[in-house]
Amino acid sequence: MDKVMKLASKTAVVIFSKSSCCMCHAIKSLFYDLGVSPAICELDEEPNGREMEKALQRLGCNPSVPAVYIGGQLVNSTNTIMSLHLSGSLVPMLREAGAIWL
Structure with missing residues (x-):
């Protein structure tokens, strides 16, 4: 859980993902289209990805990915x-976090 929290606090946007997950792909594409350069953590490519996935589940992520x-x-x-995106709330949230500047 420490690694998840450390990664989450280092960058404006962090996406915990799995490379084969279509919903993860859709979320990553949305952020890229908005001009965000998120830190991506592909759990299926991380040596301790299974433990990180369990930590995300303990934090309330169900399913565990994508976790943003x-x-x-x-x-x-x-x-x-x-x-958030459809309501127009996502972009202001990203601006406040310093992920985009427009």
């Missing part, structure tokens, strides 16, 4: 991210 941290805060689930 914005400004060090967990914004859990694809539905939440998409709802």
Whole structure:
């Protein structure tokens, strides 16, 4: 859990993902399209990815990926991210975190 929290606090946006997950791909594409350069942690490519995935589940991520941290805060689930985007709340949140400047 320490590694998850350390990664989440280092960068404005961190996405915990799996390379084969279509929802993870959609979330990463959304952030790239918005001009964000998130830190990506592919759990299936990390040596201790399984432990990190379990830590994300303990933090309330179900399913465990994609798990998105914005400004060090967990914004859990694809539905939440998409709802924030559609309501116009995601971009201001990203600006406040320093992920985008426009």
